[in-house]
Amino acid sequence: xxxxxxxxxxxxxxxxxxxxxxxxxxxxxxxxxxxxxxxxxxxxxxxxxxxxxxxxxxxxxxxxxxxxxxxxxxxxxxxxxxxxxxxxxxxxxxxxxxxxxxxxxxxxxxxxxxxxxxxxxxxxxxxxxxxxxxxxxxxxxxxxxxxxxxxxxxxxxxxxxxxxxxxxxxxxxxxxxxxxxxxxxxxxxxxxxxxxxxxxxxxxxxxxxxxxxxxxxxxxxxxxxxxxxxxxxxxxxxxxxxxxxxxxxxxxxxxxxxxxxxxxxxxxxxxxxxxxxxxxxxxxxx
Numbered sequence: 001x002x003x004x005x006x007x008x009x010x011x012x013x014x015x016x017x018x019x020x021x022x023x024x025x026x027x028x029x030x031x032x033x034x035x036x037x038x039x040x041x042x043x044x045x046x047x048x049x050x051x052x053x054x055x056x057x058x059x060x061x062x063x064x065x066x067x068x069x070x071x072x073x074x075x076x077x078x079x080x081x082x083x084x085x086x087x088x089x090x091x092x093x094x095x096x097x098x099x100x101x102x103x104x105x106x107x108x109x110x111x112x113x114x115x116x117x118x119x120x121x122x123x124x125x126x127x128x129x130x131x132x133x134x135x136x137x138x139x140x141x142x143x144x145x146x147x148x149x150x151x152x153x154x155x156x157x158x159x160x161x162x163x164x165x166x167x168x169x170x171x172x173x174x175x176x177x178x179x180x181x182x183x184x185x186x187x188x189x190x191x192x193x194x195x196x197x198x199x200x201x202x203x204x205x206x207x208x209x210x211x212x213x214x215x216x217x218x219x220x221x222x223x224x225x226x227x228x229x230x231x232x233x234x235x236x237x238x239x240x241x242x243x244x245x246x247x248x249x250x251x252x253x254x255x256x257x258x259x260x261x262x263x264x265x266x267x268x269x270x271x272x273x274x275x276x277x278x279x280x281x282x283x284x285x286x
Contacts, residue, residue, distance in 0.1 A: 001031040002262035003270050005059065005081060005278075006191065006220060006248020009035060011043035012063075013134040015253030018047035021261075026054050028262045032275050034081055034248065036061040036191075038134065039097040041085045060085050062094070063191055064180075067171035073161060074197030076190070078177045079220060081246065082282050083186035090184040093172075100170035105133040111165035112138075112158065117147055135159050136255045151255055178215040185286050187278065189218040189246050193234060194226055201233060208237055217281065222247025222274065224264030244281040247274050 008014035009021050016024060018035060025033050033056055035047045044060045051058040060083050066076040083090060109119050124137055139154035148154045158165045172180065181188040190196075190211060198204035208219070221234035222245075238245045247270035251261050258265050 001272070002029050003032040003247070003272065003275055004028075004030055004249050004251065004262045005032070005034040005061070005246050005270075005274070006036050006063070006079060006223075007033060007251040007261060008037050008063075008253075009043045009047070011040050012037035013136040013252060013255060015136075015255065018043040019050040021251075022047055022050040022054055022056055022058070025056060025261045028260065030056060030262050032057045032059065033261075034059040034061040034079075036063045036079055036081075036248070038063050038065070039094055039101065041083070041090070041094060044085050061186075064097075064177045065169055065171045066177055067173050070197060072197060075195050076174070077192065077195065078174070078181070079189045079191045079246065079248075080177075080181035080184065080186040081189060081278065083181060083184040085184075087184035090180060093180050097170065097172075102133055104167050104169060105135075105138065107167045108135070108138055108159055108165050111167065115158070115164060117142070117145075117158075119145070136252075139255075174211065174214050182215065187217040187244055187282055187285070188215065189220055189244060190216060191220050192223045192225070192250060193219055193221075194223065194230060204233070205237065212241060212243065216243070217285070218244025218246055218278075220246045220248060222268065222270045224249045224259050224268055244278055245274055246278060247271075 007021060009016055009018045035044050037043055041062050048058040059081055061079060061081045064078045066078050068076040106121055109121055112119050119141060124141055138159055139151040142148045142154040148157060178188045196207050198207060219234050219238050221231050235245055249259050249261060249264045251259050
């Protein structure tokens with residue numbers, strides 16, 4: 001059996017509905033999975049229900065983008081695992097972020113119109129399958145309109161970080177995000193630390209020390225694009241500092257077609273012990 005504690009559905013920027021995702025995960029012999037959609041928790045109940053039907057344990061989660069000074073394309077994301085999806089503070093905060101995503105989509109559309117690409121927000125609303133509009137929904141519409149040939153091209157040419165229609169995303173700061181996750185009785189873990197863009201171990205540890213001082217619970221050591229050496233470095237840091245260790249693929253479907261559930265790009269192995277120690281860490285904390 002396999003585990004995957006970082007996957008996305010149509011409720012943010014994935015291409016599979018929660019039920020479809022669970023069915024796909026079953027094909028990869030996944031027995032424990034965490035749905036971690038960006039800034040939303042609306043797909044978790046559907047995933048959990050389908051998980052009960054198929055024998056897959058679903059750990060509730062979310063992924064938050066963090067406002068943190070990093071250079072170039074480097075970025076900081078925070079995973080909240082084991083969260084209480086009925087926590088009113090969490091629900092309100094995510095509602096605000098979802099509204100911000102909606103306004104961001106409108107601004108992207110306006111910028112595309114200035115490039116003589118006539119997209120209507122209503123058309124986007126009709127095509128989205130989940131509750132939160134993201135850039136992949138706009139990219140799919142651009143493909144349908146034959147403006148681009150692929151989602152990848154849409155990002156590269158128009159809506160990616162260096163594209164003319166790019167609009168920055170509203171983000172929480174690190175302390176706010178960790179506090180929010182803890183309010184909802186969840187574990188706060190750094191997602192895909194490779195995205196921090198650390199030049200060496202010294203810089204990586206500097207970041208992690210700062211995050212730990214802010215209340216971070218752990219790190220996503222096992223990840224689709226982590227080398228074995230980088231994974232081991234993260235594991236050693238976490239163990240030395242009494243932190244939790246997680247692992248996931250960051251599966252999206254069409255937006256990241258090279259990544260599959262549980263196995264990432266094909267050779268990812270997340271040990272079953274990861275879930276056992278996360279459960280133990282959670283029980284100890286709460």
